[in-house]
Amino acid sequence: MSLRPAMLSIVFVFFLSGCAGIRQPNVGLSVEKISSPTVRVGVAVSTLPKVDTFFPGADCLLCMATASIANSSLTKYTQTLPNDDLSSLGSEVVELLRKMGADAKLIPENINIDSLAQWNPEAVNFAKKNFMPLKEKYGIDKLVFINIYSVGMIRTYASYFPTSTPKASISALGVMVNLNDNTYDWYAPMLVQKATDGDWDEPPKFPGLTNAYFQAIEQFKDGAKKPFKP
Amino acid sequence: MNGVSGYLLGLLLVASSLQSKAADITKIQLDAPAINERELRQSHSTALTSANWALRLPQEKQVSFRGALNTDFAGGGAMHMVYYAPSAAGAVAALITHGLLNSGARKLEMNKLQKEADKVLNPYQTIIQEFNHEELFAMISAARMTVGQTRIALAEEAPSTEWFFTIQPVFSMTQDQKALIADIAVSVFEPSKPAAPSYTNTVRVVSSPVLEVDPLLFWGNAVNPSLKRQGAELVLTALELVIDQATSKKGDAAEEKHLTKNASVQRTVRYIEGGNEKVERAEVLQVHCDRALLRTLRGGLMAVPLKSTHEFEQTGGSRDQNCARLGAPNITP
Numbered sequence: 001m002s003l004r005p006a007m008l009s010i011v012f013v014f015f016l017s018g019c020a021g022i023r024q025p026n027v028g029l030s031v032e033k034i035s036s037p038t039v040r041v042g043v044a045v046s047t048l049p050k051v052d053t054f055f056p057g058a059d060c061l062l063c064m065a066t067a068s069i070a071n072s073s074l075t076k077y078t079q080t081l082p083n084d085d086l087s088s089l090g091s092e093v094v095e096l097l098r099k100m101g102a103d104a105k106l107i108p109e110n111i112n113i114d115s116l117a118q119w120n121p122e123a124v125n126f127a128k129k130n131f132m133p134l135k136e137k138y139g140i141d142k143l144v145f146i147n148i149y150s151v152g153m154i155r156t157y158a159s160y161f162p163t164s165t166p167k168a169s170i171s172a173l174g175v176m177v178n179l180n181d182n183t184y185d186w187y188a189p190m191l192v193q194k195a196t197d198g199d200w201d202e203p204p205k206f207p208g209l210t211n212a213y214f215q216a217i218e219q220f221k222d223g224a225k226k227p228f229k230p
Numbered sequence: 231m232n233g234v235s236g237y238l239l240g241l242l243l244v245a246s247s248l249q250s251k252a253a254d255i256t257k258i259q260l261d262a263p264a265i266n267e268r269e270l271r272q273s274h275s276t277a278l279t280s281a282n283w284a285l286r287l288p289q290e291k292q293v294s295f296r297g298a299l300n301t302d303f304a305g306g307g308a309m310h311m312v313y314y315a316p317s318a319a320g321a322v323a324a325l326i327t328h329g330l331l332n333s334g335a336r337k338l339e340m341n342k343l344q345k346e347a348d349k350v351l352n353p354y355q356t357i358i359q360e361f362n363h364e365e366l367f368a369m370i371s372a373a374r375m376t377v378g379q380t381r382i383a384l385a386e387e388a389p390s391t392e393w394f395f396t397i398q399p400v401f402s403m404t405q406d407q408k409a410l411i412a413d414i415a416v417s418v419f420e421p422s423k424p425a426a427p428s429y430t431n432t433v434r435v436v437s438s439p440v441l442e443v444d445p446l447l448f449w450g451n452a453v454n455p456s457l458k459r460q461g462a463e464l465v466l467t468a469l470e471l472v473i474d475q476a477t478s479k480k481g482d483a484a485e486e487k488h489l490t491k492n493a494s495v496q497r498t499v500r501y502i503e504g505g506n507e508k509v510e511r512a513e514v515l516q517v518h519c520d521r522a523l524l525r526t527l528r529g530g531l532m533a534v535p536l537k538s539t540h541e542f543e544q545t546g547g548s549r550d551q552n553c554a555r556l557g558a559p560n561i562t563p
Binding site: 057059156158159160161193194195198202207218219 | 302310311529
């Protein structure tokens, strides 16, 4: 019986520590931070992920199997969709930065975030990885990095049953890191979802969802470029 | 145990796919057309070129309007369910109950969203309630005759030798009240085969944005309400597009060359819908007078206003200088 208070305390501390993680708020980009020709800005976009389907909410094994089989034709088709239109995003951001007066260049290679060291994870407005070594490596003062997490179709589930129709979806995080002190000059999580105009279940080519997919790509690119428009 | 799991998985798949099929929004949408306008033209070239056209109105008297709806973030979201299942039968009952509740909730949500969207039409209810298909037809017919084109008669009054259309228009007003959109299901019937349409498709026509400061004054003008006038313009534009695509032989060679060169070339097109920029993945059929005619991925036709024709200058699409074909005809009530 004497163990009960101790156990409760451990559980309480566990939950409390779970809540203590600092949530990074959005950081708006201010023009003066990049509009000087003396500021060298590098722009990088993560390797584009495979276009796929996602079923959040179908958590248990049987739920996953049900969702996967019920949407198998959509998944098979989705995986054939091109994501080429996203590949120009980096160079388009570079163009916009140059129009704003920055000395901008595209970082042509993939930046492997996982290979960077952890950095000051408990502070707000500081990157959680140490980006500062990239200053020397690429000869830049600030790094704009757009990390695209997922591209494809999303359909939410409550265990076995869909709670929405499938939608085109892109999720990403856009940041600009000051490589002198590892702070965020821009921090913007991005989520775009586009529903079909009409029915969605049109195998084998799913024209409504295909249209929504390309709409989502354009909407995502517009959103990602918006902070860099003068 | 494996048998029970298999049974459960099968049951879930059936229930899940039934839910998948449930259409959330009632929209005018036909299957992809069996033939396009060009194929219709080529298979009936002699008859179509000289044809007068007749129109059969929808059976419903009143013209259908609704508010344009955005469902991008509709749906219940991802959630975890815990089922109380003391036995296999209890598990099945719990799953069925969940499925039914879930399906009902989704339908309720979509109905609620549509009702909210329809509120944009509240100031115009008087006009909408008195607007019937006969009046719509009268406005279309008068306008078409004033520009010296072949007449359109009511199918019931036309000789049985004439080709005729059936149309089913639904109008949507954008939430910023700056544009009206017509979604029209069009069927074309050959005189000798009045039972089965030779051609069926959907045509969407988006009006040019309203520049007036107060949309209420524009759409709801007591003397000459633009809601009716623009509605008739959009339907007439849709009919003109189908007739034009089905009968025009000029440019067949050029079109053939263009189609051969750009067969099934789909591109992402940006256009204007009210105060917003929209995107459609489509084949560009024509661009002129700051408007574009597109063939959507579903095979439907779509006439939209462009922000600028500049980006289309290098596309190779035929640029017709005759703005009347895709522009707004002069319609008076």
